[in-house]
Amino acid sequence: MDLAAEHVTVRFGGLVAIDDVSIAISPGEVLGLIGPNGAGKTTLVNVLAGFQAIARGSLRLGERSMAGSPASSFARSGIVRSFQSVRLFRGMTLSENVEVGFVSRGSGRQQARERALSLLKELNLHHKAHHPANALSYGEERRAGLARALALEPRFLLLDEPAAGLAAAEAEELRQTILALRDRYGCGILVIEHNMALVMSLCDRVHVIGSGKTIAIGTPEAVRADQAVRAAYLGGKELG
Numbered sequence: 001m002d003l004a005a006e007h008v009t010v011r012f013g014g015l016v017a018i019d020d021v022s023i024a025i026s027p028g029e030v031l032g033l034i035g036p037n038g039a040g041k042t043t044l045v046n047v048l049a050g051f052q053a054i055a056r057g058s059l060r061l062g063e064r065s066m067a068g069s070p071a072s073s074f075a076r077s078g079i080v081r082s083f084q085s086v087r088l089f090r091g092m093t094l095s096e097n098v099e100v101g102f103v104s105r106g107s108g109r110q111q112a113r114e115r116a117l118s119l120l121k122e123l124n125l126h127h128k129a130h131h132p133a134n135a136l137s138y139g140e141e142r143r144a145g146l147a148r149a150l151a152l153e154p155r156f157l158l159l160d161e162p163a164a165g166l167a168a169a170e171a172e173e174l175r176q177t178i179l180a181l182r183d184r185y186g187c188g189i190l191v192i193e194h195n196m197a198l199v200m201s202l203c204d205r206v207h208v209i210g211s212g213k214t215i216a217i218g219t220p221e222a223v224r225a226d227q228a229v230r231a232a233y234l235g236g237k238e239l240g
């Protein structure tokens with residue numbers, strides 16, 4: 001069951017932020033969404049997560065039309081979006097932050113606690129489980145954001161620049177974590193990311209947009225070699 005936007009257009013007043021774009025994510029794949037600043041990446045992810053109304057086009061999860069449904073209905077269907085800045089509940093422990101997600105999906109308190117601890121272990125954060133959420137390092141906070149998103153049991157996980165601000169070693173750790181989570185949970189993962197080395201090594205496919213339009217869709221190798229991508233996206237420079 002794919003999550004797909006077809007021929008979608010989004011306008012902000014007179015500005016066409018997304019112009020007839022079709023994008024699809026399949027379960028179990030990691031799809032990169034790249035493009036220069038202002039290309040429309042965040043807007044497109046907001047469309048897929050149900051946070052942004054569309055002027056034209058369609059949106060579906062499998063056979064089910066999602067356009068016009070409230071954001072809560074996207075979340076209930078397993079479409080989970082993470083934000084660039086992690087919004088943890090600061091007055092709670094890390095574990096409690098994750099438990100909230102499991103409880104919202106119907107787990108009892110005890111089960112939520114067990115599942116939170118097991119997830120934190122997978123993300124190499126169990127040593128911080130009972131620390132206040134405001135006592136995490138930057139890298140830990142980013143992984144905590146991932147834990148929070150995973151506690152919502154996503155079928156599709158939409159990640160907005162998960163590696164922003166991470167050092168190379170932390171970005172590599174994040175890459176391995178994302179792939180392990182994909183393999184374990186089988187969810188489709190869309191990643192907006194400016195770190196090209198990470199995009200090229202993490203993604204099964206890459207969707208490139210510029211000025212609200214699709215420039216190319218393909219494997220990392222195909223996209224890296226694409227003349228239109230080089231010209232429009234990087235002014236002819238080598239990608240990655």
Ligand SMILES: Nc1ncnc2c1ncn2[C@@H]1O[C@H](COP(=O)(O)OP(=O)(O)OP(=O)(O)O)[C@@H](O)[C@H]1O
Binds near residue numbers: 035041
């Ligand atoms: N709420 C809004 N109101 C008006 N214009 C908006 C709004 N959100 C985005 N835009 C405009 O739409 C275009 C696409 O923005 P968007 O944030 O989706 O791009 P992006 O590719 O995510 O950029 P970045 O890489 O800088 O985050 C930009 O021209 C932006 O200024």
